[in-house]
Amino acid sequence: MSVIASTNNWYCYRRCPSSSSDLSKLLSTNERAGLLEQFQKCDINKDKAVTFDEYLKFKYRIADEEGEELYPEDEHVFRMIFRHMDLDGDGTLDGWEFINHEAKMILAKREKVSDTV
Numbered sequence: 001m002s003v004i005a006s007t008n009n010w011y012c013y014r015r016c017p018s019s020s021s022d023l024s025k026l027l028s029t030n031e032r033a034g035l036l037e038q039f040q041k042c043d044i045n046k047d048k049a050v051t052f053d054e055y056l057k058f059k060y061r062i063a064d065e066e067g068e069e070l071y072p073e074d075e076h077v078f079r080m081i082f083r084h085m086d087l088d089g090d091g092t093l094d095g096w097e098f099i100n101h102e103a104k105m106i107l108a109k110r111e112k113v114s115d116t117v
């Protein structure tokens with residue numbers, strides 16, 4: 001029952017963009033704080049907007065911290081993801097766009113985990 005309810009919510013969020021501002025409310029306080037922290041780290045010059053350049057640097061830094069190596073082809077993928085995240089298409093990510101996208105990732109992961117249980 002609870003799985004069905006959460007799936008319905010998921011579809012509603014995808015189908016009704018106007019209500020998707022509530023997406024991060026499905027996360028725990030810790031998860032939300034973590035995403036906000038990530039956004040602030042990503043926003044290198046602290047103008048509350050993340051450019052593709054900043055996003056890319058952030059991804060390189062994370063990969064570096066995790067001991068992974070990124071290739072030039074990865075930039076292409078990140079560009080696609082960035083465009084996907086940039087909902088209003090102004091070329092930068094604001095806090096809401098960033099957190100909303102990351103929240104979706106967390107929720108999608110969570111659904112996968114609950115599927116296998």
Ligand SMILES: [Ca+2]
Nearest residue numbers: 043045047049
């Ligand atoms: Ca910035």
Ligand SMILES: [Ca+2]
Nearest residue numbers: 088090092093
């Ligand atoms: Ca934007």
